[in-house]
Amino acid sequence: MIKMKKVTYAQAICEAIDEEMARDKNVLILGEDVGILGGNFKTAVGLYEKYGDLRVKDTPISENSFLGMSLGMAITGLRPIVEIMFTDFLLLAADQLLNQIAKIRYMSGGQVKVPLTVRTTIGAGRSSAAQHSQSLHAIMCHIPGLKIVVPSSAADAKGLLKTAIREDNPVLFIEHKMEYNQSYEIPEGEYTIPFGQANILREGKDITVIATSNLALKAVKAAEELGKEGIDVEVIDPRTLIPLDRETLIASIKKTGRLFLADEGYERVNITSEIVIDLMPDIFYDLDHPPERLCLPNVPLPFSPALEFPLIPDQEKLYKRIKKIFKG
Amino acid sequence: MMAEVLGRKDGYCKGKGGSMHIMDASKGILGANGIVGAGIPIATGAAYSAKYRGTDQVAVSFFGDAASNQGTFHESINMAAAWKLPVVYVCENNLFGISVDLRKITGNPNIADRAFGYGIPGVAVDGNDVLEVYQATHTAFVRARKGEGPTLIECKTYRQKGHHIGDPGTVYRLKEELEAWKKRDPIKTFKARLIKEEIINKEEVENLEKESRKLIEEAVQFAENSPFPEPEEAFEDLFYEMEGAKE
């Protein structure tokens, strides 16, 4: 029986970083406001006091260069964690992330390895508008050389982040900004969750729902409602997009014959597009209904809550869309 | 190196990097870069790492005058200066990007002056004078090792040929300027100086040149004898294989 404790999502992240920094003296964290402030989302609270200036570094607003610096650190013996506040800002560091970090091991013929973790946030819902609310993880999945991790719950976030920090390859770790202040139950003590292992959050026989980040949790709630209508929904959290646990997803779809995907990225060229075509050779003859999905519509996020909320994928929309498949 | 440039299996990077991404990590050569200016922050990070680990290593970042206008130049030097990192920034100012004259696209073409803006020493030297360059570098290293921070060294020089193969380098340059600089060729002038000051004699010079030529020919031979990598190798070395890892 695992003992559980209640923490916020931000605290769970902070614990992971703290534990890894204590475990390995080569682990350091850098980013804007991670030091004195303890992180804009409170993900580094107390670390500056504990580990000092050299290991918990406040950076200037120079995303591309401090990400490049973290690469220089990673290939000379250190194990940096870089916090880039939003995926929107990752675009500023696109060269270092996608042309350098993702490729340097390959270009060097394997001479170096890059034990680097880049943490960033996705998600809308705070009226942060078009440039602070995007979920751009799909873009990063396109470039070979990165591992992409998208935890759903706080418990998963902690375990997956520890694995990411210990991973000797570049990992992009995607946190959801709306989750930081939410409280969750997580196991006590230290634990890690391996990459490439999807998590079946709820078993069902009528339809497979694959949902990323906190949409997986919303899908479980929607599934409970749908269960009352006699629709038995299976919800799977893929956890890591690269590497993707194809076996678990395929087995589920073979069982249910129906596939619904949900992701908060824009609909066009979404990660769900990739998952469907990736799995299609293995699931085509098992499908009883064309695959469907719920994503953010192809518009920038507007400021006003009256405009923003109707766009964001949520429990209600999941419920309606899935119900429609069965009840027409 | 020759094998890598010819795309052979025995190259430093197993044929995967080529001339633009050549690297020998074992010797601390952290790589050439295909993106102008991208190496500057990486070098700065290596300097941070040296400081973090408490070694007396110094990182040296080489780049051209054109890279000094890339954002990474400014961001990196700023951080290196703020945190007193042991790094030396060496700018080979040969006055031209590919075809664009630095003087036409830069407000202040004296790159060394920029150091002032970041609060670090900036020194301009005659890039064609071997000893002057050596001296400036030595000073910068001493400073770095003392924990006093970075230095910007601008080596003023000139590009005798085109930027890349197929660029005659004449379309965008004045013939007179080119001829004047050719006379200041560093190898020629240093050779002449050494001979004049009787540090070395003509025969010894010839022997050195012969040996160098031999080394190069041997390198070419080695490269030409090295096989091309197999197509399957294209899928290797993407990730470091961790024990028990699921790919």
Add this chain to the structure above:
Amino acid sequence: MAKYIIMPKLGFNMDQGTVVQWLKKEGDTIKEREEVLEIETDKTVMPVEAPCSGILRKILVAEGEVVPVTLPIAIIGDKNEDISQMMEEAYQKLGKKEVIEALKEVTPVIEKKPTQEPRKEAEKRISPRARRKAKELGIQIEGLTGSGPASAISEKDVLAYYEIHQEKINLEDQVDKRIPYTGMRKIIGDRLSQSKFTAPHVYFTVSIDMTNVTVLLKRYNRDMEERISVNDFLIFAVSRVLAEQPKMNSSLINEEIIYHKAVNIGVAVALEEGLIVPVLKEANQKGVSAISKEMRTLIRLARERKLMPEDYQGGTFTISNLGMYGVENFTAIINLPEAAILSLGEIKKMPVVIKESKKVEIRSIMKATVSVDHRLIDGAIAAIFLKQVKDYLEFPEGLVL
């Protein structure tokens, strides 16, 4: 040791260069790295340096010539060295034995393929999973109905069907009866298929008040030994209309429309093994009695399998009557190369509104449908035909007067 000067590859995209100018001539002394000639790539003129010192022994390529990269263009060597071997090899590589015209690459003109017929999709929408299940259970897709969106057939529909039919199959004889598709059945089948697929069939139906005809015949037959049937009268009436309206009595044969002089009416007769259509020749020339007599003969011969080819060939129009089976209305397939066929249903007593009196009376109504080949007959023509047939049958005195 003699060496080649080769056409250098000065750029990723450079495949060949042009010799612009030789700066030295044969016999000149050259120093290593001295510029020997100028070449032109598609953008610029570049000098080429000598790879070694020596005498420029042979210029292999003239000014203005275009040479692929890496090929030899000159030889540098000692004054008295034998370079004949090098020259021969060089000329071989340069292809100078004969003039080899570079193949002009013609951009192939891709003709726009006429858009292919879209694959005839089964009208039924069925999911891959359901299709697989149906195959597994040996169920024909044609028999399935879908309960999904747009009537799509899903797995549960297949399973539902299987459950129902499982019971039926268990009751019946498990073994299917099989016979080869040959003989008369096949001939009829082929002919009808061909007709349906070739002639664009259009159908027009009319309700005919046969009361007057039936009264007339009843009166006539009362005293006669050989009775005249309604069918005989129909043939009589239709033949007159065909004579008046030749378009209905035409054929399309080999890109030619033939308006037949004779009106030869085929009458469909059902036999056990299939349909046969004996032809009553020149029906328009014969009176009702004559028609009646001939029909009796033809039907007897048909039933006795004694019809000769001339008895069933040469028809220009066909009538098919299924009224005796209680069929209200049907749409027959045209007997090519005829232009049309008339399908007659049963004569049924129906309440009808009489126009003049505005009263409802019980009348004998028969539905007649003409199937026409729209290549030959337009709607108006068919309508006019039917109207005339109807008029003649409703007011038979029109046929006499």
